[in-house]
Amino acid sequence: MNFLEYAPAPESTAILNLRKSYGLFIGGEFVQGHGTPFQTISPATEASIAEISNATAVDVDLAVASARRAYDTVWSRLSGADRGKYLFRIARLVQERARELAVAESLDNCKTIKESRDVDVPLVAAWFFYYAGWADKLDHVGIGPNPRALGVAAQVIPWNFPLLMLAWKIAPALAAGNTVVLKPAETTPLTALIFAEILQQADLPVGVVNIITGAGDTGAALVNHPDVNKVAFTGSTAVGRAIAKSTAGTGKKLTLELGGKAANIVFDDAPIDQAIEGIVNGIFFNQGQVCCAGSRLLVQENVHDQVVERLKERLSTLRVGNPLDKNTDVGAINSRVQLDRIRQLSAIGEEEGAVRWSPECTLPDKGFWFAPTIFTNVSTSHRIARDEIFGPVLSVLTFRTPAEAIAKANNTPYGLSAGIWSDKGSKILAVADKLRAGVVWANTFNQFDPASPFGGYKESGYGREGGKQGLTAYLQSGSAAVQPVTGQRIKKSITKGVK
């Protein structure tokens, strides 16, 4: 037995109280969808967890109508303080049922229990708690007095942080006074449906939040529904583009949080121990299925060998396996489709001449698994240095000067996040200034907080989630009043509007 072998310590699934099948959550109740139901499976074992309803265009209509009714008759008439109280209730209920949610998430998504328990679910509660307090303080958001809600928000979220993305979407939408129709990803609907039960426990007015399950066509029907005022999407850049096109000219307010290919820059004066941990966290957190993952490691040439050697040592101590085991560091890939993509891009990496390395590790027979992988000898033109892999695959590139690091970091159509490792503060701030990325982590990586805006530059999307910026994505200014200019020399003949 080597030092990596631990006695199994699986988190019990006895805490779960799952139904055999779940309907759509519309108008405060679970109702059967009109499409053919599908199974949600556990990617670690490919075993079925529950049957999930499939929403068709008819169901989307019903859900949007329910949200509209709730907006017109209840939610838009409620005071901000009362909206806030409902959100505080939800935050508390999430905390109370935290373990259950964490187990369900690790079962359905197959992220490690360590992560769902210590990162995802606590952040979900924090997100609701943070935005709850905003609901009666909208005058202070910074878009003038009496900002108004937009109406019905259509929200489509990905499978990598199922419940956390739900919180990122629903909490600010409700705080701002909107009602919601949300579609979780088809591979990870479970925690959203348990969350629907929490909404029932919170006694949230019916129709304020509707949750419909289904695949891409359900999402398309939702974002293209004519009675939707706001669209928020997190997912691939390809789908984001399609949504930007289909909503063009409709006047729907749109925020997109899309792909990334983050540079994680390690200077030769970096605190090496922290940097190694940060690099590992940056790309292997959530099996690298993170839009802001530090997937391009830019190492200053003179420390390249040292950093790579240390990384390999550290990777050799990562435990890959049962996501529900408390000792597991790396869980399963979320789906066969995603696993195929990771395998394909990794194969291309080898074909293009990069050197592939993975620690020795035994992967389970069943389920979707991919060993942590490092590519060295990567050049900027390689596909693995350009394409978002969305898996536990790190591409290592080198640079000599800060200017070269900046140029290489920015050499991507994406611009979501970046990392900088150095002990020299002035260098960090100067580099951070030059990086074209929405989130820059210095001597840390993959930190998230409801108070901290998150979102990308360029083709990583637009709009921010988190902070007061995240709230303005769900608000419009309270009056058409224009800002006064000196004297009366400006004609106030401006009418805002869309043709």
Add this chain to the structure above:
Amino acid sequence: MSRLSVPKTYKLYIGGKFPRSESGRVYDVKTAQGGFLANAAKASRKDARDAVVAARAASSGWAGATGYNRGQVLYRIAELLEGRRAQFVEEIASTEGRSRAAAEQQVDAAIDVWVWYAGWADKYVQVAGNANPVSGPYFNISTPEATGVVAIIAPQESSLLGLVSVVAPALVSGNTVVVVASERFPLSAISLSEVLATSDVPGGVVNVLTGSAAEIAPWLASHADINALDLAGAGDTEWVDLQIAAADTLKRVLQPEVGVPAPSIDRITFFTETKTVWHTKALT
């Protein structure tokens, strides 16, 4: 015998220079009464692309200047505009068919709008940015910064005030601009270019195209090196198609407005990106 006047050749403004359209095309600019006034250059796709190259080249310098510096440069433009007030009044009165008083009012308003925006250059970050109280030992701050290159279709009416009301706010944060001037009334835009060329604005920061918005805008909307698109004056074009084309590169798009956009900090912040920087805090 009265003196024979010396008419001006109106050209494009790209990269700090005044080229003719590479296409060799011009179109008539007429007086309000329909008489011939000037030949304006009719910009082509190639001119638009040249303008984008110039704007991109000027981007890092302009965005990298301090807010105080940009503010002074922008204020300097207002000073020069004031000095050439009579010329702008004359051009607006003759082309737009407005009374002298109305033309004067438009020029004055344009100067004041410019001054208003100039003052924002070293302040908007304080208003739109913030420190974030995150739950952990981290320094965390969000600041807006320029989006990059902004393509603008200027309002078709009020040729000077309209132009200033869309160009100035984009410049405040450090964006560089490619603007398509009012098609019927392009003279103010070219005269403003002469002001820009003799002020302290680096070449390429503002690039002015005259010609058909309907013809040029699709090339700008689909251009991969443009970050944002302001359709303020594109209401009479097939602007939804422009927004769809812009989606391919996920440009930030402002939809058309009726009339001249009002001065607003929203016009500044729309063309910015919020960058959030985290740093660990530790005693060792």
